[in-house]
Amino acid sequence: MHVLRSLTPVSRMTIGLETRPLADLDGDGFVSCSDIGLSLPAWGSPGPTDLNDDGTTDGVDLGMMLSAWTG
Ligand SMILES: [Ca+2]
Numbered sequence: 001m002h003v004l005r006s007l008t009p010v011s012r013m014t015i016g017l018e019t020r021p022l023a024d025l026d027g028d029g030f031v032s033c034s035d036i037g038l039s040l041p042a043w044g045s046p047g048p049t050d051l052n053d054d055g056t057t058d059g060v061d062l063g064m065m066l067s068a069w070t071g
């Protein structure tokens with residue numbers, strides 16, 4: 001049985017005509033373990049995993065990801 005999830009992330013960004021959670025790094029529509037798996041190798045580095053755009057991927061970005069968590 002398909003379970004309808006509530007998608008109310010804290011922050012969103014627009015990519016083309018599609019709007020998705022900023023923390024949805026792999027673009028699958030959910031903020032989940034796979035997105036954290038993408039951010040951990042980039043720890044301490046800038047890039048798309050730097051969600052608050054402060055030049056590094058760190059605990060602040062992880063907190064933003066957890067705040068937007070959909071599972
Ligand atoms: Ca995702």
Ligand SMILES: [Ca+2]
Pocket residue numbers: 049050051052053054055056057058060061
């Ligand atoms: Ca950051």
